[in-house]
Amino acid sequence: MEESRPRRAQPAPARIRPVPIAVTPEGFWCCPSPAALHKSLKNPHHHHGHAGGNSHSHSHSKQQRKIPSAPPSVAPSVQNAPSVTGEPGRREAPDEQNAAAAETAADKRQEQAGDAEAQQHKICVGFGQPETSDLTVMLYGKEGIAVRMSVHRDVLCGSSAFFTEKLSDGHVGSPVPCVEIHDCDDAEIYVETVGLMYCDEAKHKLLKQNVSRVLRIMKKWLNLQVAELLGFHACVKSCLDYLEAVPWVGEEEDSVVSSIRHLQSKSYGVSPLLKRVTSDTPYSPTDTLSHIMEMVLKSNDDRGRREMKALVLNLLKDSSRCTDGTSDICSELFYGSCRGCLERLQPLFVEASEAGFPSQVTRQITLETDNILWLVEILVNQRICDDFVVMWASQSELASLHAKLPIASRHTVSSITARLFVGIGRGEMLPSKDTRLLLLQVWLQALIDDYSWLQCSCRSFDRKLVEEGIGQTILTLPLEDQRSILLSWLGRFLKLGDNCPNLQRAFEVWWRRTFVRPYVNQAR
Numbered sequence: 001m002e003e004s005r006p007r008r009a010q011p012a013p014a015r016i017r018p019v020p021i022a023v024t025p026e027g028f029w030c031c032p033s034p035a036a037l038h039k040s041l042k043n044p045h046h047h048h049g050h051a052g053g054n055s056h057s058h059s060h061s062k063q064q065r066k067i068p069s070a071p072p073s074v075a076p077s078v079q080n081a082p083s084v085t086g087e088p089g090r091r092e093a094p095d096e097q098n099a100a101a102a103e104t105a106a107d108k109r110q111e112q113a114g115d116a117e118a119q120q121h122k123i124c125v126g127f128g129q130p131e132t133s134d135l136t137v138m139l140y141g142k143e144g145i146a147v148r149m150s151v152h153r154d155v156l157c158g159s160s161a162f163f164t165e166k167l168s169d170g171h172v173g174s175p176v177p178c179v180e181i182h183d184c185d186d187a188e189i190y191v192e193t194v195g196l197m198y199c200d201e202a203k204h205k206l207l208k209q210n211v212s213r214v215l216r217i218m219k220k221w222l223n224l225q226v227a228e229l230l231g232f233h234a235c236v237k238s239c240l241d242y243l244e245a246v247p248w249v250g251e252e253e254d255s256v257v258s259s260i261r262h263l264q265s266k267s268y269g270v271s272p273l274l275k276r277v278t279s280d281t282p283y284s285p286t287d288t289l290s291h292i293m294e295m296v297l298k299s300n301d302d303r304g305r306r307e308m309k310a311l312v313l314n315l316l317k318d319s320s321r322c323t324d325g326t327s328d329i330c331s332e333l334f335y336g337s338c339r340g341c342l343e344r345l346q347p348l349f350v351e352a353s354e355a356g357f358p359s360q361v362t363r364q365i366t367l368e369t370d371n372i373l374w375l376v377e378i379l380v381n382q383r384i385c386d387d388f389v390v391m392w393a394s395q396s397e398l399a400s401l402h403a404k405l406p407i408a409s410r411h412t413v414s415s416i417t418a419r420l421f422v423g424i425g426r427g428e429m430l431p432s433k434d435t436r437l438l439l440l441q442v443w444l445q446a447l448i449d450d451y452s453w454l455q456c457s458c459r460s461f462d463r464k465l466v467e468e469g470i471g472q473t474i475l476t477l478p479l480e481d482q483r484s485i486l487l488s489w490l491g492r493f494l495k496l497g498d499n500c501p502n503l504q505r506a507f508e509v510w511w512r513r514t515f516v517r518p519y520v521n522q523a524r
Contacts, residue, residue, distance in 0.1 A: 125149045135177065136149065137149040137179050138180040158197075243260070248276075296308050297337060334375060337371075349398055362408065365410070370412075373419060375388075407449070418461070420439065421470045422465055425472035433478075440485055444470070470503060472506070474506050475509055489507075
């Protein structure tokens with residue numbers, strides 16, 4: 001009978017993974033990445049080859065007995081244990097119906113305990129000089145990780161109020177050799193927090209990390225909760241000092257601010273970090289924006305103007321609202337800049353209409369024209385350009401001076417008119433019928449006169465786009481106004497040809513409206 005009894009399965013030896021977490025007497029510490037610490041969870045069936053025969057297995061079995069398995073618990077708890085040599089198993093198997101003899105039940109309990117220990121992923125960590133350690137801290141993670149830390153009670157008591165209380169309470173006479181912490185959400189954070197206790201200047205040790213790593217320590221206040229649980233407030237202060245000193249790149253800024261904002265109510269001194277993104281000094285964002293725009297508009301360097309105009313335009317385009325959230329104030333700011341440009345452009349036109357004007361006047365006209373075009377793009381992006389069409393259509397005096405200027409000095413001004421026609425044709429601006437008619441009456445002839453120069457000298461000039469915009473603007477008017485403007489255009493086009501906008505598509509639409517549809521209506 002003895003020989004026929006099924007052989008009892010021996011519990012597989014637990015695999016103990018040495019993790020590169022160590023603190024030297026000089027204070028250097030290194031903690032693994034989350035992938036390294038949880039690698040055993042991702043590969044639970046992976047085993048390293050054993051070398052050394054029975055002696056190696058005996059060594060593993062000896063270490064296995066020193067690391068107790070994590071007992072089941074419902075809520076996180078912190079417990080003290082008198083020693084590190086625990087029971088072989090703490091989970092009893094349920095009694096089966098018609099239970100066998102006591103020896104069989106004991107065998108089953110031992111097999112179940114062996115299986116539980118085999119499933120436990122155990123890690124050993126040493127700090128400082130492990131051979132001189134006089135305290136063991138056991139961490140049991142919820143994901144099946146058991147971490148044994150060999151530490152020094154004087155270091156932990158000197159840094160942590162939690163360990164000071166736990167190692168002195170209720171154990172007068174004999175020192176507590178082991179402290180157990182169960183149901184750790186992130187065992188690595190506990191290990192890293194204990195590692196920081198061995199550093200004389202934790203902020204300098206964080207230099208070996210990066211912002212993403214330190215943010216992980218603080219993310220979702222997990223590490224802050226751990227540090228507070230362990231009574232290690234210096235850890236929180238070191239992380240804050242590090243984040244205050246290093247640059248924040250890309251999305252790191254939002255992560256840092258969201259991670260530390262909840263600490264404002266606590267005495268951790270987060271104000272230096274928040275001052276990087278907020279200011280206690282009252283100031284008007286509109287005044288700052290006005291100052292920036294004034295500097296750009298008055299700049300004379302071509303490259304600086306071009307790059308900063310593109311930058312500010314894109315920043316304003318990306319912002320759905322103005323800096324202070326009041327679109328009316330921003331609208332007044334932009335239109336104030338437009339009025340300033342027009343006020344400077346008028347005397348330049350007067351000066352350029354006289355004989356022998358200096359060449360610098362042409363340069364200034366070009367700069368002011370470029371400023372107005374930039375402001376128009378801003379107004380279009382902000383969807384507030386209708387009033388500028390009214391403003392430009394009312395410049396009858398400027399249009400009358402336009403004909404007196406040399407074409408080389410004036411042609412850039414016609415690009416403003418062309419941009420407005422394109423905007424109306426696209427529906428980017430919605431001026432009234434009277435404003436559209438006035439714009440055509442005041443500025444269309446000037447645009448036709450400068451058309452050849454615009455095609456040759458303006459690289460951004462798109463002939464097809466401009467002609468489509470002019471035609472669409474004309475076709476929005478009453479039929480009588482369409483007839484008057486298109487017949488006037490036809491006379492100019494027959495004389496100038498390619499030097500005149502080609503409005504044939506608009507002419508075809510007007511023709512159908514005038515000559516075809518009445519006959520269709522009569523047929524019905």
